Amino acid sequence: MTPARRARWTEALVTTPSLAWLLVFFVVPTVIIFAITFKPVDLYGGIGKGWTLDTLKSLFNPNYPAIVWRTVWLSLATTAVCLILAVPCGYYVARSSDRWRQMLLLLIILPFWTSFLVRVFAWKVLLHPEGPLKHALAAVGLIGPDTLLLYNEKAILLVMVYTFLPFAILPIYAAAEKFDFRLLEAARDLGARPLRAFWSVFVPGIRRGLLTAVLVVFIPALGSYVIPDIVGGPNSEMIGNKIAQRTFSDRNLPHASGLSAFLTLGVLLPLLLVLALQRKKGEEAPSMQEVS
Amino acid sequence: MKRSVIPLLTTLFVLVFFYLPIVVLVVNSFNASRFGGTWEGSTLEWYRMLFRETSVWRALRNTLIIAVGATFASVVLGTTAAFALHRYHTRLQRLHYTLIYTPLVVPEILMGMSLLLFFVAAGFELGLFTIFLAHTTFCISYVAMVVLARLQDFDFSIIEAAQDLGAGWWTTAWRVLLPLLAPGLAAGGLLAFTLSIDDFVITFFVSGPGSTTLPVRIYSMIKHSKNMPMINALSAILLVVTFAAVWGSQRLTKESHA
Amino acid sequence: MDDFLVFENVSKSFGKVRAAADVSLTIRRGEFFSLLGPSGCGKTTLLRILAGFESPDSGRVLLNGRDITQLAPNERKVNTIFQSYALFPHLTVAQNIAFGPQIAGWPRAQIREEVDKMLHLVQLTDQAHKRPDLLSGGQKQRVAIARALINKPQVLLLDEPLAALDLKLRQRMLIELDLIHDEVGITFVYVTHDQGEAMSLSDRIAVMDKGRIEQIGTPAQIYEAPRTSFVAAFIGDTNFFEGQVVELLGGDYSRLTVEGFPSVECFNDNKLNVGDLVYLSIRPEKFRISRERPEPAPHVNAVQGRVADVIYLGSLTKYWVRVQDYRIAVWRPASRFLLDENPITWNDEVWISWHGDDSFMLERYSESDEKLMEAPPEQVGDPNGHGAAKP
Numbered sequence: 001m002t003p004a005r006r007a008r009w010t011e012a013l014v015t016t017p018s019l020a021w022l023l024v025f026f027v028v029p030t031v032i033i034f035a036i037t038f039k040p041v042d043l044y045g046g047i048g049k050g051w052t053l054d055t056l057k058s059l060f061n062p063n064y065p066a067i068v069w070r071t072v073w074l075s076l077a078t079t080a081v082c083l084i085l086a087v088p089c090g091y092y093v094a095r096s097s098d099r100w101r102q103m104l105l106l107l108i109i110l111p112f113w114t115s116f117l118v119r120v121f122a123w124k125v126l127l128h129p130e131g132p133l134k135h136a137l138a139a140v141g142l143i144g145p146d147t148l149l150l151y152n153e154k155a156i157l158l159v160m161v162y163t164f165l166p167f168a169i170l171p172i173y174a175a176a177e178k179f180d181f182r183l184l185e186a187a188r189d190l191g192a193r194p195l196r197a198f199w200s201v202f203v204p205g206i207r208r209g210l211l212t213a214v215l216v217v218f219i220p221a222l223g224s225y226v227i228p229d230i231v232g233g234p235n236s237e238m239i240g241n242k243i244a245q246r247t248f249s250d251r252n253l254p255h256a257s258g259l260s261a262f263l264t265l266g267v268l269l270p271l272l273l274v275l276a277l278q279r280k281k282g283e284e285a286p287s288m289q290e291v292s
Numbered sequence: 293m294k295r296s297v298i299p300l301l302t303t304l305f306v307l308v309f310f311y312l313p314i315v316v317l318v319v320n321s322f323n324a325s326r327f328g329g330t331w332e333g334s335t336l337e338w339y340r341m342l343f344r345e346t347s348v349w350r351a352l353r354n355t356l357i358i359a360v361g362a363t364f365a366s367v368v369l370g371t372t373a374a375f376a377l378h379r380y381h382t383r384l385q386r387l388h389y390t391l392i393y394t395p396l397v398v399p400e401i402l403m404g405m406s407l408l409l410f411f412v413a414a415g416f417e418l419g420l421f422t423i424f425l426a427h428t429t430f431c432i433s434y435v436a437m438v439v440l441a442r443l444q445d446f447d448f449s450i451i452e453a454a455q456d457l458g459a460g461w462w463t464t465a466w467r468v469l470l471p472l473l474a475p476g477l478a479a480g481g482l483l484a485f486t487l488s489i490d491d492f493v494i495t496f497f498v499s500g501p502g503s504t505t506l507p508v509r510i511y512s513m514i515k516h517s518k519n520m521p522m523i524n525a526l527s528a529i530l531l532v533v534t535f536a537a538v539w540g541s542q543r544l545t546k547e548s549h550a
Numbered sequence: 551m552d553d554f555l556v557f558e559n560v561s562k563s564f565g566k567v568r569a570a571a572d573v574s575l576t577i578r579r580g581e582f583f584s585l586l587g588p589s590g591c592g593k594t595t596l597l598r599i600l601a602g603f604e605s606p607d608s609g610r611v612l613l614n615g616r617d618i619t620q621l622a623p624n625e626r627k628v629n630t631i632f633q634s635y636a637l638f639p640h641l642t643v644a645q646n647i648a649f650g651p652q653i654a655g656w657p658r659a660q661i662r663e664e665v666d667k668m669l670h671l672v673q674l675t676d677q678a679h680k681r682p683d684l685l686s687g688g689q690k691q692r693v694a695i696a697r698a699l700i701n702k703p704q705v706l707l708l709d710e711p712l713a714a715l716d717l718k719l720r721q722r723m724l725i726e727l728d729l730i731h732d733e734v735g736i737t738f739v740y741v742t743h744d745q746g747e748a749m750s751l752s753d754r755i756a757v758m759d760k761g762r763i764e765q766i767g768t769p770a771q772i773y774e775a776p777r778t779s780f781v782a783a784f785i786g787d788t789n790f791f792e793g794q795v796v797e798l799l800g801g802d803y804s805r806l807t808v809e810g811f812p813s814v815e816c817f818n819d820n821k822l823n824v825g826d827l828v829y830l831s832i833r834p835e836k837f838r839i840s841r842e843r844p845e846p847a848p849h850v851n852a853v854q855g856r857v858a859d860v861i862y863l864g865s866l867t868k869y870w871v872r873v874q875d876y877r878i879a880v881w882r883p884a885s886r887f888l889l890d891e892n893p894i895t896w897n898d899e900v901w902i903s904w905h906g907d908d909s910f911m912l913e914r915y916s917e918s919d920e921k922l923m924e925a926p927p928e929q930v931g932d933p934n935g936h937g938a939a940k941p
Contacts, residue, residue, distance in 0.1 A: 413888075
């Protein structure tokens with residue numbers, strides 16, 4: 001074999017396993033979501049024979065616009081709050097001394113390593129009507145005895161921020177670490193006030209990290225299901241809850257897959273937008289390497 | 293130049309925010325009060341209750357079986373993928389990268405739902421095996437990213453050097469590549485193991501009767517709001533185990549760097 | 551001629567870039583042979599084809615009469631010193647050196663013996679059990695050499711082995727490489743962009759540009775008798791002149807007109823006709839410079855001009871003399887005590903003269919090659935640029 005032919009062989013050898021696996025277990029199932037939307041339900045909660053437009057019609061459920069709207073604004077709000085907290089935090093960590101920085105990073109990543117359900121449950125305990133936070137706040141008179149901290153949209157937003165914040169801090173920190181902080185001094189030297197220097201020099205300097213942060217917060221947030229399920233109430237459902245409800249309670253797989261197809265489109269849109277934005281600037285796709 | 297205190301204050305706030313619920317949870321696992329609103333004396337009752345709960349132990353066993361299998365499969369697939377992505381810059385690899393990257397941002401519920409439909413359509417019986425397939429699928433991407441990061445500062449002329457000195461493909465992989473990539477593989481494997489143990493959403497969609505994992509068990513306990521203090525106890529144990537594992541792995545990587 | 555290692559019409563392209571364009575060359579057994587050229591000239595590609603990391607698009611490589619073009623790297627009796635050394639970081643110095651023999655399946659005792667011998671050769675016996683990352687650059691370099699040599703290769707390839715070292719270390723390693731070559735007596739093929747390294751080490755040099763070999767010869771041949779403007783300008787400094795043959799003199803001389811110069815006598819060894827256009831290269835140190843007009847002598851040319859720039863460098867003084875449209879570089883060695891003289895300085899009227907044997911007719915000329923040389927203001931404080939050019 002010639003070296004050139006051998007190189008092609010080796011490439012095929014190391015590419016095929018993962019590529020084939022992802023084609024079968026990621027691409028094909030995603031396509032199936034769209035296909036099953038046009039299948040009828042059978043009596044036993046499975047998928048029937050033939051094709052139908054019933055599911056598509058039932059997606060025009062009058063309750064859905066409100067749920068879609070709630071999903072979008074909760075995701076947007078989560079992203080915004082995460083960025084507001086993550087930018088100063090990433091800045092601070094990047095400017096810390098070496099030892100202190102390792103420590104801070106570990107402290108920030110640690111919650112990510114602990115069980116997701118446990119973290120959500122911890123908030124349920126904390127916010128519970130009989131829980132410690134309620135008692136403390138009521139005792140100092142900040143809230144009335146009847147205020148409900150749990151089972152509403154505010155609780156969902158709080159726990160979503162809690163869950164996604166590490167994912168926002170890490171890429172922003174990674175970008176800030178590569179930022180040349182002398183540029184801030186230069187901006188000050190040229191007459192900018194601190195906030196102005198921060199806003200017009202530092203923020204554009206970490207643009208790549210910001211985009212990654214938006215991507216890894218907003219998109220998974222759109223698909224939230226456990227958080228609204230545990231800390232939300234019957235009037236604060238998100239799309240994820242509906243998908244689960246159609247799947248497990250109603251046993252209507254085609255309907256669930258119609259909703260999933262809708263969500264997939266909603267997810268692809270911002271994803272492609274961000275990727276195109278970065279491609280245009282000649283940058284690589286944002287990476288999740290920082291997360292680990 | 294005087295530095296603003298806002299970044300420091302934000303960081304402190306974030307850290308308090310991160311650890312407050314966790315601390316409250318652990319403290320409450322020793323609280324005799326059912327809801328933990330007030331301190332009603334310390335107790336180990338909830339822990340005793342937990343150890344008598346056989347369903348939890350069965351779920352733990354399932355979780356570990358799946359995690360070990362998915363870690364092994366995803367480390368193999370993720371490493372070859374990272375190697376291909378790093379070594380070649382063909383059009384095929386661009387597609388490959390997109391396929392590796394997308395699962396990292398796709399909401400879990402979509403992955404769970406699509407895999408459920410796929411398994412139903414393909415006639416798979418839902419159970420431990422389908423959970424294993426699903427976990428391997430999302431772990432591949434994470435392992436590939438971790439190993440890829442390690443490969444960035446890997447000097448590939450070392451491979452050429454090995455071949456130059458007479459080593460064939462197999463010898464090069466076994467005697468040079470593997471020992472050099474071992475820390476990266478360990479890091480990727482640890483991540484895959486943790487993700488697999490922790491995964492709830494995808495597991496929930498593709499699990500069948502008798503294949504309950506620990507997160508699925510915890511979820512149903514939370515949902516049915518019974519034995520809340522027992523979940524506190526279980527969570528506290530999980531937290532301690534996780535922190536110990538992270539601490540241990542930090543020590544390990546530090547030693548291998550020295 | 552000993553056809554030990556032969557490239558036969560080797561071509562290789564990467565996309566649109568031609569890294570080797572129909573290269574043919576022969577390397578002799580035991581020779582220290584250098585491939586010299588600017589980055590991107592294709593020298594490393596030739597080396598990688600020889601090592602087996604690339605395969606040529608067309609052409610053959612023969613080693614000892616055997617076609618090795620399609621052999622894998624591990625099937626060739628050829629070993630490489632990599633630019634980054636490529637030492638195995640997880641193995642000790644001794645284990646690195648033992649890697650090749652272990653794969654070849656030598657008996658254990660023999661491996662130990664040979665490794666000791668190699669450690670001794672490169673003076674690393676007391677570092678044998680260290681990991682490579684604890685070694686200095688020069689030590690790493692020596693481990694790489696020992697690791698390659700222990701396999702008793704027929705050819706040792708060196709890819710810019712000194713590029714990563716600082717100047718002082720580079721000069722020491724230069725001497726060590728030379729000693730090692732003398733001691734082991736195998737063929738070295740050395741790739742570098744540094745003319746000084748190539749000049750001081752090589753038996754012969756192939757100067758490359760844009761995938762082609764411009765000239766092959768001993769260092770002195772290449773310096774003294776460059777065949778193309780690229781070679782003349784890449785190795786050392788020179789002056790280019792354009793002229794026309796007006797008269798064929800007896801022997802091997804001819805008379806030219808160079809624009810604005812009265813008449814120039816020039817040595818030529820190939821057939822010329824009256825009216826031919828020729829390009830000359832004259833090295834700056836071949837000129838003499840004086841205030842008075844030199845005594846006329848056979849075949850000596852003299853022109854008058856004005857000093858436009860002077861740079862005093864101690865061991866020599868560099869002048870740039872304006873003659874008509876030309877700016878002629880003239881290097882004058884400080885062979886006498888300068889302070890006693892009244893040295894030639896800026897704006898002086900001077901005569902420069904040279905012997906007809908010291909001008910060289912080029913076979914090929916390209917104006918862009920003039921950019922390869924240093925221009926006056928930039929090279930202040932960089933005396934190495936010249937010192938390295940000495941043959």
